[in-house]
Amino acid sequence: MSWLLDIKYAFRLLIKAPKFTALTLVVLIGGLSLSLFTFSFLYAIVYKPLPLPEGDTVYRVFGNHNGHRHANVAYEILQAMQQEDVFSEYGIWQDTSVRLSINDAGKTIPASFVQPNMFSFSRTEPIMGRTINQEDLRTDAEKVVVLSHTVWQNDFNQDPNIVGKNIRINETVTTVIGVMPKNYNFPIVSKLWLPLPQQLQNIQPSSKQQYPIYARLNHNISLKQAEQQLSDAANSIYQLTYKQYDKEEGELSIELASFPIAQTDRDGSIVFTFFNLIALSILILACINVGNLLLARAIERQKEIAIRAALGAPQKRLTLQLMWEGIIITLLGGVLSVLLVGALLSTTDSIIKSALPNNIPFWWNWELDAPTLLMAIVFTLLTIFLASFIPAWRSANQDINATLRDGTRGAQSKKAGKLSRMLVTFQIFLISTLLLMGSVSAFIAYFLLNVDFGVNYDRTYLASFNLQKQEYPTEQQQRNFIQGLLTELEQSPQITNTFSYFFIGQSTLKIQTEKDINTLPKKIKTFSIIGKGDFYRAELLQGRHLSISDNENAQRVVLVSQSMVERYWPDEMVLGKTIDVMLNQQEQTFTIVGVVANLADGSSFYSDKISEDEMHLSGLQFSSSYPRIIYKYHDNEQEAEEYFYQSLFKFNRNLEPNRLEPASYSSDMMKNIAVIVAWITFGSAGFALLLALTGIYGLTANSVVQRTHEIGVRRAVGATDRNIIQLFLKHGSKQLMIGMGAGMMVFSVIAIAFQSFTENMIPPLLYVALITVVVTLLSVIVMLAIYLPTRKAVKLEPSAALRYE
Amino acid sequence: MTALIQLKNISKHFVTDEVETHAVNQINLSITQGEYLALSGPSGCGKSTLLSLLGLLDSPSEGTYHLTGLDASSLNRNERAKIRNEKVGFVFQSFNLISDLTVAENVMLPLTYQKGLSKQTMMDKVNDVLQQVEMSHRTRHFPSQLSGGQQQRVAVARALVNDPAFILADEPTGNLDSKNAEAVMQLLNSLHQKGSTIVMVTHDPRSAECASRQVEMLDGQIIRDSLITQTAAPISAAI
């Protein structure tokens, strides 16, 4: 039981040095909590299997057409899925949002149209009543709905007799048939489930609609195999039929992604890796610091260890003896970190969920789960290895002779000095990389916060629709609906402006040169609008607005963006000019009647407003079944929203907007996330900087102290204070150069990747400026960390320095 | 002959844990050019402390110290460093070579702190003194690769490289066996013969016999100071 004695001894040592113990604990808890929290938070978003029975076999199925996901090829995918036996179950759904009316008030709730098998697919039984069945799908069936636990609890006070009652959804009387258990929101954020409408059940080959698909992979097939089989099948169907149904040419492939991965749109794993690497580097910094603190204590005990070794204590025993202190303190730090991270996770969970009640996928649950605990163990073991084992092993491995022989400072201190220099270099490397990346992310956050979309979001709402072919077969009917709704909305004193727009596609410009006619490669985003959108975006700069007289029978007209004028006709009068445009593979001629302000490129946050061109056509000449309606309210948001629904239901009781939300919603979300990420990055970078500072200072101070004797010798033979300080600074600058050089190399690689990721948003000069600032800052810090202890050591009389052990 | 070193009522006190030690107590001593002084006395009597004061490695608590006529107490840190560099050569019991530097670099160390010496001049001087101590075959070795006697000879070479006005040696043979000790003593002897001024601390009466003057200390004070007029016989004769 000798190790019990060792543990006791280690405990006593720790208690006897409360300052050391507290400092070490703070550093440990900081490093461990940060990496654990980062891991757990991101793991829950990106990799955690769905919280459903056999959640790991659940996938979403995407078509990948010419490199774009979300290709509108539901028919081909479903055909392929029927042909190939790779899924045990699958189905489609459609997300929507519905208006739930309770007495006179109403609220908008995320919902899904689903197939009956969705509930069994997710292996979940209702806590009351039943789920949707085949009968409910019939057009003439009674309208039914399944409630989520949240709706049942918040809007119906957990009414135990709710099943069978009638409620109003989109102003339609609907019967509640069941209630699902708590936290069930499959497929993503649904709070209500409605039967999939008839017209969605039979997807035609001509359909260009997009349907989300859920599927469970068979156990006997691998992901890659399944993707291959499905891709082959779907592609052969596509190649036979795409011309017939007027679809774009190209290869079709099929991709499977877990729900979390699909939700983060592939950036998830990049973000996960990136932030975990940063957190891990910070943990390593913490380990170096703790290791250094423990090593300093081990050095104090060097003589004791040498005597023990001389008396015959075996190597293993000595290592372990030295390690106990570190092990005890790391375990303690590990346990405290787990408790802290647990508290942080549950706070984060409740803050995020109360801030965004309708937008959090149901699998985003932050808590101390098994993977987090497992990771806590891994991180703790890593810390023990880096911070306790290595220093202890080194001390126990010392040259006994060298330590016992008095006055001889041999290879031992030389080795220790080398290690400490390497650690300083490594810390400089880590912190310079972290600082550089931190400042780039700060810049991006700043940019995102101040990004100008060319849109005035003030008091505006956005509604988007999906007008079904069955109900609105002709373009005229679609236009009538939109125009009617806009006119109706404007009747309300609460609504001041309205307009509608939709994205038609990318078009290209044909330009006549002296020799021949060229189609310019640059794509132009082409919208179609009804009404005056000035109040919201694309302010009129020259010419006139589009009006109701720009209809099917009139000449085709266009408003072009300022950027186009500057690009193609810088010195010309553009009003009245005619241009030839390739739009949806058709050539058409338009007359420019106005010039409008530029828009930001919606496909990317980073690109400049002027880098993209836009054209706005008349919605009465080009229509779409996916219109968006923007309205601006006077002062009462609620009233305006209520009025919107009333107006809508006047036209169509069965039509509900896919979404209705403040127009700024998406950009606000993005900005909020940017702010949160910026703060987390800032906090972590600050902590890392603190760790690196204390670490670098500790190491250099320590190595200066260890070289006190050498300083004495040098001074005895005539070195001045300046000589000594210069010598140490020179050695330090070598480490600085190597560390920062390596840091900048890594950073350059990251910066190049970053540049392509952000589409060259950051001017290269900024990188130079950042590097200059970071290099100067770090140089000053490191030089001070060397200068201060050296000056102190130099102040000692040489005779005292020579006596120094 | 003018005194090279002149101590008047020099004292050095150390205070540790409120206990005051008078390591050197009211010492008067003058040393002239070309003297070979052997300092002896029981352990703890203040020999090393006195040597530190002589070599400007420490400042006295009281008294005045004139070195080549200069008042040492009026010198600032840089001037003291300059004197240590140009006028003093140290040999320590524990060699005090820097382990990261090679033999040649260790010997060259005092020269690197002087201004205006070309690399070639320095190398020539280094080679010259290494030849004197018979260590020219080991210039690229590190101290840890040398025997104790070899290390001490390198240390002597380092003390000689700057042509010091006087050499201070604190038990230079203390860590050496008799054969190596003899070699080092002969080295010092021949230096003395060439005119160097040497102050050497030693416990060994035979080593002391080579000196031209013997000073004995006790409790921080000089209790005996005797001049040996005749040049001592080589140490080998005494054995």
Ligand SMILES: Nc1ncnc2c1ncn2[C@@H]1O[C@H](COP(=O)(O)OP(=O)(O)OP(=O)(O)O)[C@@H](O)[C@H]1O
């Ligand atoms: N830096 C110091 N702090 C406190 N006391 C000191 C210090 N240096 C020397 N002393 C004390 O001064 C006295 C003289 O020390 P010194 O080293 O000069 O002795 P010494 O004659 O050289 O002895 P030895 O022959 O053992 O080397 C001793 O009692 C010692 O403890």
Ligand SMILES: [Mg+2]
């Ligand atoms: Mg002594």
